[in-house]
């Protein structure tokens with residue numbers, strides 16, 4: 016059974032039935048205002064911070080699933096239905112949802128009436144704009160009552176779902192013209208409000224949830240809709256909502272369009288009131304005027320499309336496999352941008368109240384969007400660096416609204432500091448903007464304690480060196496990339512979270528993964544040290560990397576693969592000597608990416624072991640065998656049932672490290688095969704197994720030890736987006752910015768024969784033709800008609816067009 020298809024020309028995924036295996040969602044917005052929207056219009060919106068500034072309410076983990084959204088109801092002579100199928104659920108003669116880049120269009124048709132709703136967040140607007148188009152395709156006039164519906168969240172999403180003794184007395188609204196204003200808590204410390212307006216006069220409105228639904232009714236049959244009569248209710252406490260009633264008559268063949276605006280406004284603190292007790296609405300009126308006609312919405316959509324067209328022109332490919340092209344040209348890059356904006360905060364698996372921005376996550380996300388929006392990458396880099404402590408360690412998370420470190424989670428994840436080097440290196444290699452290295456950045460957001468960005472990187476690098484364990488490998492701290500490998504935690508109390516509970520102050524547990532990451536980061540770090548004017552530091556870094564490499568080979572090698580760690584007692588983790596958890600993916604991928612063991616043949620053995628022991632049809636498992644019982648000395652990793660999450664699922668974030676490692680060894684068939692196994696556009700062919708959105712990566716796919724092997728979970732916000740992008744674009748297709756130029760070094764499977772890559776970098780345009788036929792050992796490179804040695808094309812000046820030809 017198929018649930019949809021890719022429309023590549025429109026850059027849309029088209030869902031043809033409401034009955035997908037799970038809500039399949041999209042994101043609206045890429046600046047300050049965001050919305051999550053499922054294919055049946057479920058979801059919610061927020062301004063900047065999904066925890067602190069939630070505009071509309073959503074009920075996670077509900078029955079039925081996906082409860083709450085921005086809904087429209089039609090009452091067509093007593094026949095009640097929704098154009099987006101939900102929430103009424105009346106059968107439709109036709110259903111179609113098109114998820115595009117930053118917008119979604121959902122169309123429903125019933126009894127000759129076609130209703131199409133376009134949802135978007137226009138650029139530069141703090142609002143969702145909905146254009147509802149209604150067309151009477153029947154041969155009789157239709158008189159309709161149309162109702163909109165949005166339910167407000169009382170701003171703080173956590174309180175909104177928990178503190179009812181206060182909340183249920185707070186709600187306040189105002190109604191003016193065709194707009195409902197949600198002004199809860201505006202009387203006190205808030206100077207912001209929400210509004211929901213429409214561009215036509217109303218037949219009525221409702222702002223009180225109970226008046227709209229009736230106390231004992233569900234989403235599908237609101238009393239007001241069924242009776243076709245709004246109550247003009249004014250909310251006072253309880254649950255404020257916004258619903259507009261619009262009455263229309265459509266002649267046969269007639270079409271009409273309405274524009275709804277669900278927006279967010281702020282007033283300066285001294286200009287909060289229009290007159291005593293009445294909220295100042297000037298910014299709202301301006302917003303409504305910006306989107307008062309369908310033509311203005313068309314223009315906003317065209318602008319959004321143009322924006323994406325331009326963004327995506329920084330990297331595109333034409334190959335002989337459309338699945339490759341649609342991943343590379345559209346969906347992987349789109350997911351990278353969404354993930355950049357939201358880190359791990361708000362998806363259908365992240366409630367928007369749990370995690371803010373992760374330090375390591377945000378650094379890695381940068382790898383996926385730096386080529387698209389370098390200015391925003393620069394800003395992000397500096398924001399992240401400002402949450403670093405003076406000793407080089409870092410907060411594990413920070414809040415997007417305040418950009419301050421999150422004290423509840425604190426610090427102590429010892430891989431975190433190194434990712435800052437990874438991110439900074441990627442930024443400078445992409446842009447050539449070395450000035451960033453000299454930019455002053457505070458430590459722990461304290462303006463009195465500031466160093467250059469390079470100084471932050473130096474402390475990151477040395478943090479590893481200052482925290483080595485008994486074998487000379489980096490101490491793991493609370494955990495490394497694998498948040499659940501908690502070697503100092505020893506929790507036996509079910510109510511304490513693994514991620515935050517007090518750890519033993521051990522200085523024995525060491526991570527081979529961090530050692531690999533350290534060596535991997537060292538060349539970028541050395542190059543940046545040299546650029547920043549510290550040549551001795553660059554020399555020293557190379558020495559440290561060489562010593563760490565030797566240490567890994569001496570103490571981190573298990574005979575056939577790299578060890579994962581040493582635990583609190585100095586016992587091996589990820590060794591053939593272990594009963595379970597004998598081999599882990601992370602150190603194999605990272606150490607080989609770093610080049611460790613390549614000359615000795617260890618790298619090849621490690622990757623062969625990965626293929627043989629961790630490879631499955633659904634991707635590469637995190638480790639094998641899965642842990643079958645809880646081990647306090649290993650922590651949360653052993654808390655999951657076998658095959659799920661960190662306990663031996665396919666973690667899509669870590670798979671690309673192996674792809675890149677395979678490329679490092681020149682094994683293009685394997686690299687591509689691993690890429691294909693987890694790439695959404697390929698998994699689209701097995702939607703009933705995979706079940707989640709077939710256009711974006713999920714964090715994990717259940718592993719072979721799980722009863723539901725192959726089923727994906729936690730789609731959208733995952734480091735899988737950025738790293739799979741790096742693997743396919745920079746290593747398999749092989750086009751990556753390096754210090755001295757653009758390297759073009761494809762590592763391809765035989766099935767990809769002729770390719771064209773277009774890459775914009777540092778203002779120049781590179782048109783790269785790759786002929787993958789003759790299979791020479793070392794490819795021939797021709798730049799602007801002249802053969803060159805090696806595979807690095809020197810950077811061309813801005814505006815230049817460079818023709819590159821690679822014959823393989």
Ligand code: BGC
Pocket residue numbers: 370498499514651660661
């Ligand atoms: C999850 C990890 C996540 C961590 C931090 C754990 O429960 O398994 O994937 O990184 O929580 O929130």
Ligand code: NOJ
Pocket residue numbers: 359373375376495496497498499661
């Ligand atoms: C998801 C977290 O966001 C990320 O930081 C972590 O590395 C992985 N889970 C693995 O635990």
